[in-house]
Amino acid sequence: MIKPNPILPHxxxxxxxxxxVEVTHGIGLHARPSVTFTRLAKSFPCSIEVAVGSSGxxxxxxxxxKIMGARIRRGTRLRIxxxxxxxxxxxxxxxxxxxxxxxxxxxxxRADGHPV
Numbered sequence: 001m002i003k004p005n006p007i008l009p010h011x012x013x014x015x016x017x018x019x020x021v022e023v024t025h026g027i028g029l030h031a032r033p034s035v036t037f038t039r040l041a042k043s044f045p046c047s048i049e050v051a052v053g054s055s056g057x058x059x060x061x062x063x064x065x066k067i068m069g070a071r072i073r074r075g076t077r078l079r080i081x082x083x084x085x086x087x088x089x090x091x092x093x094x095x096x097x098x099x100x101x102x103x104x105x106x107x108x109x110r111a112d113g114h115p116v
């Protein structure tokens with residue numbers, strides 16, 4: 001089980017956990033980050049939803065079509081909520097993934113983001 005990250009605030013409302021995180025990835029959630037996000041979301045048995053910015057519309061966080069279709073850009077605030085089994089763990093993992101720029105710096109260069 002993932003331990004809660006004190007740097008990434010998350011809260012509980014009943015059986016639902018939620019957090020808010022800013023997208024800092026250079027071009028936002030294009031294809032690769034969207035796939036990474038939804039693949040991680042699908043690894044949890046709980047329901048996961050995402051709201052983009054101040055939008056009141058909640059999208060299925062496990063749907064690549066919904067996430068890519070939202071055209072999430074750098075600087076956008078994502079609200080992520082999860083409900084059900086392992087919901088807190090899902091919120092922590094997804095929030096951390098966004099904060100780590102979807103691990104793309106590690107995949108395509110050094111961990112500090114500079115080219116190899």
